[in-house]
Amino acid sequence: MERLDKFLSSRGGYSRREAQKLIKGGEVGVNGEICKIPERKLDPENDSVTCGGKTVCADEHIYIMLNKPAGVVSATEDSRDATVIDILPPELKRKGLFPAGRLDKDTEGLLIITDDGDFAHKILSPKNHIEKRYVARLDGEITEDTIRRFEQGIVFSDGTKCMPAGLEIVPGSQNSTGIVTICEGKFHQVKKMFAVCGLKVVHLQRISVGNLYIDGKLPIGSAKKLTNLDVDAIFIGKIH
Ligand code: URA
Numbered sequence: 001m002e003r004l005d006k007f008l009s010s011r012g013g014y015s016r017r018e019a020q021k022l023i024k025g026g027e028v029g030v031n032g033e034i035c036k037i038p039e040r041k042l043d044p045e046n047d048s049v050t051c052g053g054k055t056v057c058a059d060e061h062i063y064i065m066l067n068k069p070a071g072v073v074s075a076t077e078d079s080r081d082a083t084v085i086d087i088l089p090p091e092l093k094r095k096g097l098f099p100a101g102r103l104d105k106d107t108e109g110l111l112i113i114t115d116d117g118d119f120a121h122k123i124l125s126p127k128n129h130i131e132k133r134y135v136a137r138l139d140g141e142i143t144e145d146t147i148r149r150f151e152q153g154i155v156f157s158d159g160t161k162c163m164p165a166g167l168e169i170v171p172g173s174q175n176s177t178g179i180v181t182i183c184e185g186k187f188h189q190v191k192k193m194f195a196v197c198g199l200k201v202v203h204l205q206r207i208s209v210g211n212l213y214i215d216g217k218l219p220i221g222s223a224k225k226l227t228n229l230d231v232d233a234i235f236i237g238k239i240h
Contacts, residue, residue: 004030005038007049011056013094027052061116063226064092066099067218068111068206074102084111088223100124101132101185101209109134109206110214113223123209123234126163126184130210130234134180134190137203141175142167146197150180154193162186162193179207210234 008019008028020038022028028035029050030042042049049056066084068074073081076098084099100112100120114120123130150167166181180190191201207214211233218224 001041002044003038004028004035004040004042004049007042007044007058008051008056009095011049011058011094012051022051029053061114061119062092062094062097063116063119063231064088064097064113064223065212065215065218065226065230066111066113066223067214067220068103068108069221070106070108073105074099074111081105084113087221088113092223092225103206104188104191104204107204107206108220109204110209110212111206112209112212112226119231124185128238129183130238131166131181131183131208132185132206133208134182135170135177135205135207136180136190136194136201137173137177138194139176139200139202140198142169142178142199143175146178146194146199149197150193154196156192156196160186162189165193210238211236 005016005019005023008014008022009016012019014022023038024036026034026036030040031047044058044060049058066088068084071081072087073083075083076085077083085093085097088097094115096115097113098115098120100114101124103109103111112123122128147167150165153164154162156162163182163184166179168179169175170177170179180193182189186192190204194201212230215224
């Protein structure tokens with residue numbers, strides 16, 4: 001059981017005080033009837049709550065797929081740039097959202113945004129071997145030697161060792177576009193791995209996390225709520 005004001009503030013993205021104001025102002029319904037008592041106890045699994053006539057999603061956590069555009073930063077707040085949280089549509093916003101991992105400002109593609117810290121840890125920890133796949137367009141040609149070096153594990157100039165990574169050439173790209181698969185997320189990792197091999201990444205897009213792929217119909221800059229099935233797909237073949 002959970003108090004109505006706590007439920008509304010955690011699921012609706014309001015502060016506790018804002019939630020209490022909405023409740024006392026008659027904006028909030030429980031099972032079809034207006035309820036003005038912030039302390040009212042609810043069973044989130046069985047009671048339905050509305051705010052301003054719209055149903056408040058009762059799920060404890062939310063998982064969002066964002067097709068990140070270039071130009072926004074993977075942070076919750078930034079004094080200069082728009083963040084990936086700023087560009088979410090209002091109906092998906094709630095308190096405590098953060099990006100599960102970081103894409104560079106100029107990187108596009110799949111970014112999962114959630115309010116579930118345990119989940120984020122699970123997909124990010126290299127120990128769990130959740131593969132992240134990127135399409136990288138380069139200023140030169142990928143060679144057999146580049147592929148071999150990725151397979152062996154690239155070592156950065158400061159001695160940092162990367163885990164073995166997959167690299168496949170995209171057919172028809174004149175060897176200048178590759179699909180990179182990594183299980184870790186070091187700062188600027190893909191760009192730095194190619195740089196070690198003498199190549200510059202001119203465009204980078206993340207296409208998958210585990211077995212969850214970017215929805216090809218989701219326009220760049222748009223977001224959608226993931227279903228439980230989508231979230232489970234991330235971990236197919238993994239223990240979680
Ligand atoms: N590797 C990079 O270099 N940049 C990203 O945004 C993600 C992985």
